[in-house]
Amino acid sequence: MHENSSYERPSRNPRDLRRSNRDERDRSPEIDEDITGKELDREASRQLGTLTDVNRKWVAKHLIMAGRLLEIDPQLAFEHALAASRRGGRLAVVREAVGLAAYAAGDYAEALRELRTYRRISGDNTHLAVMADCLRGVGKPDKAVELTQEPEAQRLTGSARAELAMVLSGAYLDQDDTEAALKALEVPELDINRAYPFSPRLFAAYAEVLHTLGRTDEAEKWRARVSVAEKALGTGAFEDPEILDFDDEDEEPATPRLKDVLPQKPDSDKGRTWH
Structure with missing residues (x-):
């Protein structure tokens, strides 16, 4: 051990400029009760298969929430995508979701950074x-x-x-x-x-x-x-026009x-x- 005991290991990689890894990040937003994480399509589920069980469920639920809110509340959708990135940031599908949510929320610098990473990881243009x-x-x-x-x-x-x-x-x-x-x-x-x-x-x-x-x-x-x-x-x-039927309250959303x-x-x- 170094003699200088005042040294503290950084809590994160200082080179990681993702919004999700900044010290001032907010706590993760709430997940709707009906979200299970099993709603993902086959390709997304395949990518998430490299994560641990706990992280896979976390990432999946936040990705679904990001999609649910993208057109309703882009900023909150972005926060959910960032939450997914904290545990699945090495996956192309997660970086894609963060980039597109950031774009919808008007954070163009963050969107550009994430989509560049997505392009590099996936080779998709x-x-x-x-x-x-x-x-x-x-x-x-x-x-x-x-x-x-x-x-x-x-x-x-x-x-x-x-x-x-x-x-x-x-x-x-x-x-x-x-x-x-x-x-x-x-x-x-x-x-x-x-x-x-x-x-x-x-x-x-x-x-x-x-x-x-x-x-x-x-x-x-x-x-x-x-x-x-x-x-x-x-x-x-x-x-x-979208027709809302308020009589079917027990129907699953x-x-x-x-x-x-x-x-x-x-x-x-x-x-x-x-x-």
Whole structure:
């Protein structure tokens, strides 16, 4: 033992910059009573299988809570994801959940850090658009543009490419380069006769840039297709209202699985067509 007995071993790795490992972190949020942790999909459960029984249950429950709250209370969802990270921070699925929850909560620096780690661990490039948008969020549109030019980004197709195009267009607008912003949106998925889940937003973004450039007739044409696409998809103004039945109080609440929480890989890019 060293003679200097005043030395104290640090309680955590000082190189670990995760929010979940900071000394000032809050205590873990409460778990809803109906959460069992068994709601996870097969792939997430497989990853959590490397943890001890106690840690596996802890991480699973907090991941499910993060998903349940993501759209209702993003900040609380983020706290649940951080709680999962304290015991499962080496798992790709956990870092992905933390990154996406941080993004939803508006903590772009934390989201970027976590999604970079997720990308390194998993080799998955699905969230490049979110990462680029985080760079915009921290005031680095030039870095966002650089990210979209990486070879992995250039190989994206379908919804992933469309999402990246919208972020890239926004980054060019941040730099006052409207012509480049318009060109960025002109991807194969910008099809006026086909509606994908992202089409209303893509059409609206394209119409807005056209309007900024003074091409008003074209802008109106694309703006009109937004509602057409929403009607075809049953979204936006054409989405069925949620009906709550307060008579069935004993019915078990539906709990999302993790695959319902995290954005799905773009394995289905079939849109609806019209003439």
